[in-house]
Amino acid sequence: MTAPALPRRRRPITGWTVAKNVFAWLLSASMLVPLLLIIVTSFKSDRDGQTMSFAWPQEWNPANFVTVIQKGKLGAGFLNSLLYSSVGTVVTVLLAAMAAYVFSRRRSRGNQILYLVVVMGIVLPINYVALMKVMQLFALNNSRIGIIALYIAVNIPFTVFLIYGFVARIPVELDEAAVIDGCGPIRLFFLIILPLMRPVLITAAVLGFLGMWNEFIMPLYFLDSTAKWPMNLAVYNFFGRFESKWNLVSADVLLTAAPVIVLYLVCQKYIVGGQTVGAVKG
Amino acid sequence: MDKKKIYPWYFAVGALVFYGALFVLPGLIGVGYSFTNWSSYARDLAWVGLDNFAEIFSPDRDYLTYIKNTLWFTAASTILKTVLPLALAVLLVKEVKGLALHRAILYIPAVLSVLITGLTFKSILNPQYGFLNQSLRAVGLDALAAHWLTDPTLAMWSIIAVDVWRGTGYVMTILLVGLLSISSTYSEAAMIDGANAWQVFRHITLPLLRPTLAVVIVLNVLYGLKVFDIVYVLTNGGPGHRTEVLYTAVFSEFSRGRYGVGTALSTVMLVVMVVAGVFMIRVLTRNEVQE
Numbered sequence: 001m002t003a004p005a006l007p008r009r010r011r012p013i014t015g016w017t018v019a020k021n022v023f024a025w026l027l028s029a030s031m032l033v034p035l036l037l038i039i040v041t042s043f044k045s046d047r048d049g050q051t052m053s054f055a056w057p058q059e060w061n062p063a064n065f066v067t068v069i070q071k072g073k074l075g076a077g078f079l080n081s082l083l084y085s086s087v088g089t090v091v092t093v094l095l096a097a098m099a100a101y102v103f104s105r106r107r108s109r110g111n112q113i114l115y116l117v118v119v120m121g122i123v124l125p126i127n128y129v130a131l132m133k134v135m136q137l138f139a140l141n142n143s144r145i146g147i148i149a150l151y152i153a154v155n156i157p158f159t160v161f162l163i164y165g166f167v168a169r170i171p172v173e174l175d176e177a178a179v180i181d182g183c184g185p186i187r188l189f190f191l192i193i194l195p196l197m198r199p200v201l202i203t204a205a206v207l208g209f210l211g212m213w214n215e216f217i218m219p220l221y222f223l224d225s226t227a228k229w230p231m232n233l234a235v236y237n238f239f240g241r242f243e244s245k246w247n248l249v250s251a252d253v254l255l256t257a258a259p260v261i262v263l264y265l266v267c268q269k270y271i272v273g274g275q276t277v278g279a280v281k282g
Numbered sequence: 283m284d285k286k287k288i289y290p291w292y293f294a295v296g297a298l299v300f301y302g303a304l305f306v307l308p309g310l311i312g313v314g315y316s317f318t319n320w321s322s323y324a325r326d327l328a329w330v331g332l333d334n335f336a337e338i339f340s341p342d343r344d345y346l347t348y349i350k351n352t353l354w355f356t357a358a359s360t361i362l363k364t365v366l367p368l369a370l371a372v373l374l375v376k377e378v379k380g381l382a383l384h385r386a387i388l389y390i391p392a393v394l395s396v397l398i399t400g401l402t403f404k405s406i407l408n409p410q411y412g413f414l415n416q417s418l419r420a421v422g423l424d425a426l427a428a429h430w431l432t433d434p435t436l437a438m439w440s441i442i443a444v445d446v447w448r449g450t451g452y453v454m455t456i457l458l459v460g461l462l463s464i465s466s467t468y469s470e471a472a473m474i475d476g477a478n479a480w481q482v483f484r485h486i487t488l489p490l491l492r493p494t495l496a497v498v499i500v501l502n503v504l505y506g507l508k509v510f511d512i513v514y515v516l517t518n519g520g521p522g523h524r525t526e527v528l529y530t531a532v533f534s535e536f537s538r539g540r541y542g543v544g545t546a547l548s549t550v551m552l553v554v555m556v557v558a559g560v561f562m563i564r565v566l567t568r569n570e571v572q573e
Binding site: 016020030031054114210215225235249 | 285287288289290291293294296297298300302304306307309310311312313315330342353359361370373374378379381383384385386387388389390391392393394395396397398401402403404405408412413415416417422430447451452455504507508511515519529532533536541544546548549551555556558568
């Protein structure tokens with residue numbers, strides 16, 4: 001079944017166009033090959049899995065995934081990652097929205113300086129060594145609350161930056177009308193402004209969640225006990241122990257990447273838009 | 283309307299507390315600690331002046347090499363992750379069927395954690411059983427099969443190559459958005475006036491794309507200076523510190539309990555980044571406050 005062709009001028013199909021399209025597919029293939037390789041290898045038996053190739057598995061071995069979940073502590077890792085990322089995201093987005101709103105609406109000298117200091121955090125490096133000292137000071141080292149607090153602190157700058165740009169586009173007249181109608185600051189923000197921020201809040205939440213899920217360096221420094229490790233650290237550790245068993249390593253990698261890929265497929269619009277629009281808006 | 287009442291200061295407190303306590307505070311005391319002998323084995327904390335920095339910049343130690351490696355990685359990866367995506371974006375922006383699908387596929391590495399990418403390529407680049415060498419041997423190119431991550435002359439290039447694989451789709455997407463926002467009337471007018479494709483690119487596309495390119499370059503530079511995950515996973519600074527960069531060096535100082543030197547290294551990095559950071563804030567905020 002084909003739809004009737006639209007009456008528009010067809011460009012002649014040239015060799016150049018064909019070459020371009022072939023090239024585009026080769027390029028996409030170069031991104032997909034490593035992923036397919038991981039998928040194929042993850043189903044191989046132990047004997048097959050000693051080498052990494054596209055050779056079709058001689059026997060399909062889904063038991064690898066069970067092995068990996070048991071030996072690699074992926075279940076606990078998944079729950080930890082989920083806890084850290086979701087709590088971290090909710091708190092970050094809420095606090096950042098409140099701060100960005102005030103910074104954007106009341107541009108006093110002090111607020112502008114504060115905004116600049118916060119946004120500087122997007123680019124400045126973190127001093128992890130001194131951070132350890134501070135974490136000890138607050139008794140946050142090697143604790144779940146500590147790692148969540150860190151994720152929040154690190155994600156505040158970009159989230160404030162993202163939301164700040166959006167708040168400027170919500171008309172101030174709304175605030176004025178609400179205040180005249182007797183709205184207090186808290187009701188104004190939570191009942192009127194926050195719902196209007198929905199698009200940017202979703203973008204901020206998806207990006208924040210993705211960033212926290214993928215975080216590796218923070219838990220590496222600040223989580224000593226394996227029971228508190230997020231998925232990323234669990235898989236890294238697993239790799240160290242089973243480096244020659246590619247089938248198991250691949251299954252582990254695949255399971256760790258799966259949540260992110262699902263998130264990407266569902267929220268592609270927000271991820272790509274959010275990560276690139278800040279760069280080119282103008 | 284009393285702005286102070288409608289937009290109360292305490293709305294900002296939550297964000298500022300987290301950010302101040304766990305980002306600004308460590309940054310500040312870190313600078314202070316870099317002038318001390320702070321370590322896991324020295325019993326008393328003592329002021330040692332510039333000793334840590336003298337050690338870092340001493341020609342007898344390897345730290346200068348780490349700084350050089352970082353700058354080298356930053357320069358090479360920035361150039362590759364700007365030029366290659368630019369060429370691809372310009373090439374693919376027209377006449378490609380299913381561009382959205384290609385774009386979605388090319389973007390995947392940008393959402394995967396660097397760790398996953400690193401582990402995948404560590405398997406692929408394994409000298410004996412990895413996919414790359416296996417494939418090379420299968421087609422008779424045994425001579426090209428190399429110890430990608432353990433050969434001192436190759437290791438850094440392998441890391442850069444993996445990083446380019448990872449970053450190209452992301453940068454290309456940014457550049458495509460920029461390219462698509464350029465009206466085609468300019469290039470059509472130029473074509474009518476007899477300009478060739480290169481002239482259109484050189485004198486129309488490139489100047490109009492300049493702000494986007496500036497952002498891309500700054501993002502790449504900042505990423506390069508802060509690089510950790512990909513190096514840590516692929517080589518952990520080896521072989522023989524050939525791929526050691528600033529952040530992996532900080533981590534190894536940290537692991538060995540040499541906190542003073544570690545925090546001094548971070549301070550060196552801070553100075554480098556402040557210069558780059560001020561520049562980046564300018565680029566990023568320029569476009570956005572006009573409303």
